[in-house]
Amino acid sequence: MDSPAVEIIDLVKRYGGTTAVDGLTLRAERGAVTAVLGPNGAGKTSTVEICEGFREADAGTVRVLGLTPALPELRSRVGVMLQAGGVPPAMRCAEWLRLVSRFYARPLDAGALLARLGLTEHVRTPYRRLSGGQQQRLSLAAAVVGRPELVFLDEPTAGLDPQARHACWELVGELRGAGVSVVLTTHHMDEAERLADHVAIIDRGRVVAEGSPASLTGAERQLRFRARPGLALDELLNALPAGSAAKESPAGHYIIEGLVGPELLGTVTAWCASEGVTADDLRIERRTLEDVFLELTGRELR
Amino acid sequence: MTTLDLTPAPGAAPFPRMVFAQACAEVRATLRNGEQLALTLVLPVLLLVGFSMMPLIDVGASRVDFLSPGVLALAVMSTAFTGQAIATGFERRYGVLKRLGATPLSRAGLMLAKTAAVVAVEAVQAVVIVAVGLALGWRPQGSFLSAALLIVVGTAAFSGLGLLMAGTLRAEATLAAANLVYLVLLGAGGVVFPLSKFPEGMRPVLEILPISALTGGLRSVLAQGAALPLVPLTVLAAWAVLSLGLVSRTFRWE
Numbered sequence: 001m002d003s004p005a006v007e008i009i010d011l012v013k014r015y016g017g018t019t020a021v022d023g024l025t026l027r028a029e030r031g032a033v034t035a036v037l038g039p040n041g042a043g044k045t046s047t048v049e050i051c052e053g054f055r056e057a058d059a060g061t062v063r064v065l066g067l068t069p070a071l072p073e074l075r076s077r078v079g080v081m082l083q084a085g086g087v088p089p090a091m092r093c094a095e096w097l098r099l100v101s102r103f104y105a106r107p108l109d110a111g112a113l114l115a116r117l118g119l120t121e122h123v124r125t126p127y128r129r130l131s132g133g134q135q136q137r138l139s140l141a142a143a144v145v146g147r148p149e150l151v152f153l154d155e156p157t158a159g160l161d162p163q164a165r166h167a168c169w170e171l172v173g174e175l176r177g178a179g180v181s182v183v184l185t186t187h188h189m190d191e192a193e194r195l196a197d198h199v200a201i202i203d204r205g206r207v208v209a210e211g212s213p214a215s216l217t218g219a220e221r222q223l224r225f226r227a228r229p230g231l232a233l234d235e236l237l238n239a240l241p242a243g244s245a246a247k248e249s250p251a252g253h254y255i256i257e258g259l260v261g262p263e264l265l266g267t268v269t270a271w272c273a274s275e276g277v278t279a280d281d282l283r284i285e286r287r288t289l290e291d292v293f294l295e296l297t298g299r300e301l302r
Numbered sequence: 303m304t305t306l307d308l309t310p311a312p313g314a315a316p317f318p319r320m321v322f323a324q325a326c327a328e329v330r331a332t333l334r335n336g337e338q339l340a341l342t343l344v345l346p347v348l349l350l351v352g353f354s355m356m357p358l359i360d361v362g363a364s365r366v367d368f369l370s371p372g373v374l375a376l377a378v379m380s381t382a383f384t385g386q387a388i389a390t391g392f393e394r395r396y397g398v399l400k401r402l403g404a405t406p407l408s409r410a411g412l413m414l415a416k417t418a419a420v421v422a423v424e425a426v427q428a429v430v431i432v433a434v435g436l437a438l439g440w441r442p443q444g445s446f447l448s449a450a451l452l453i454v455v456g457t458a459a460f461s462g463l464g465l466l467m468a469g470t471l472r473a474e475a476t477l478a479a480a481n482l483v484y485l486v487l488l489g490a491g492g493v494v495f496p497l498s499k500f501p502e503g504m505r506p507v508l509e510i511l512p513i514s515a516l517t518g519g520l521r522s523v524l525a526q527g528a529a530l531p532l533v534p535l536t537v538l539a540a541w542a543v544l545s546l547g548l549v550s551r552t553f554r555w556e
Contacts, residue, residue: 052404075404076313080401082401082404086398086400086401087398088331088392090335095330102323103405104314105313106311106313146312149310149312178307179310
């Protein structure tokens with residue numbers, strides 16, 4: 001039981017000439033929710049599918065519950081939600097969940113699980129007639145019906161309406177409460193902030209930052225604004241109270257850290273006025289994971 | 303709101319239970335699919351009734367005695383080859399094979415379930431075709447066991463060919479090719495038109511087709527009372543070994 005839920009060291013995955021995963025190292029603890037956050041094409045799905053045993057790594061080590069991903073033993077201990085599809089289009093909603101449940105020794109009751117995810121009205125609806133959000137919820141149900149120790153959820157809330165997204169978040173919270181380890185991929189920073197104990201931000205196949213959401217965003221408040229690139233921040237720093245910091249990252253995005261209060265705000269706006277600069281999007285707030293990603297990579301998450 | 307006990311309690315169901323559950327799902331899917339049913343049941347029965355009642359072909363003896371074994375062979379081909387190729391091709395395309403690969407049902411278990419489902423559907427086909435044949439005056443002879451053995455080996459050969467297509471071609475290509483091959487083999491495999499009607503030079507080629515081996519074998523047992531026709535059985539076994547061997551090397555699950 002000492003091994004982590006997932007341990008990935010220096011993972012590399014190439015498709016022809018493109019390197020999808022480029023030396024990725026990640027550890028997901030047992031009983032915790034780990035979010036793999038990154039833009040499309042960052043290598044999230046490749047990483048997860050190697051953990052699920054669907055793909056072979058080109059280099060590096062991957063251990064799932066301490067075992068090699070392809071081991072048959074893991075199939076009963078790990079629940080999987082694919083990013084899309086995986087269900088015969090003509091199969092009825094409840095029929096699919098019952099079928100999957102019959103592969104496990106002590107499954108959850110399929111009817112209760114469908115009710116929990118708001119699919120009771122659709123038990124007899126063929127998969128192809130379900131909405132995208134309903135299909136996602138059915139796939140989520142199939143991932144947990146076998147009472148796994150670990151679940152991989154690949155973009156579990158993509159395409160969900162707000163209500164269904166909350167139902168999904170609640171279920172993930174309950175899984176965590178019941179001691180299930182959860183590894184999910186997402187490109188919604190609010191989802192990672194809200195659900196995860198541990199967030200790994202990945203970009204271009206590598207982890208660029210990781211930690212708890214609070215440690216990544218920092219507890220300090222910041223003042224942020226946008227203006228034309230290349231302002232001389234040295235002058236501003238001289239005017240600010242000691243211990244303040246000012247940076248431009250990426251170009252045109254300014255971040256002032258320190259004792260953010262009326263005095264600091266007044267100093268900054270006065271300085272902007274003296275420079276003849278209109279500060280756009282001026283706000284005081286905690287950093288979000290979106291900000292962290294932007295600062296690290298110079299690109300928007302989506 | 304319902305409370306669910308999500309506490310981990312992992313474990314695979316016993317192997318036979320998994321295979322049985324999957325086989326039942328496959329049979330239900332086949333019987334629910336209208337096009338599939340037309341191919342596996344309606345068309346063979348129509349051919350049997352139509353060609354038995356109308357003097358369109360000259361087979362010498364009783365037409366229904368000649369046709370019934372051929373139509374049985376056609377039914378085997380429609381289920382084990384055409385139906386299975388198309389269904390499996392689309393399962394691959396829709397990620398169903400991939401998703402099932404993440405459950406405790408092993409690939410061997412899945413293949414066993416598919417085989418069991420094919421055999422179950424063939425049993426339904428056989429009951430209907432034999433009943434219609436008997437009603438039309440068919441008087442089968444020979445050993446039931448020999449006929450059953452031919453059907454089993456024929457099923458293996460056609461399943462191998464169907465899965466070979468499903469595991470390598472795109473789903474749409476499999477759909478087109480499986481139907482085309484079905485039509486060609488229906489015409490050229492001695493199902494309705496005796497091979498003796500084809501030009502002399504073509505016959506050796508036609509005779510090694512799996513459908514000709516199955517129709518010829520079943521006909522020599524059920525119409526002529528032969529014990530166990532070894533040549534057709536060997537031809538079918540060779541197709542089975544060859545195709546299933548290739549399947550195990552080339553089948554792509556995604």
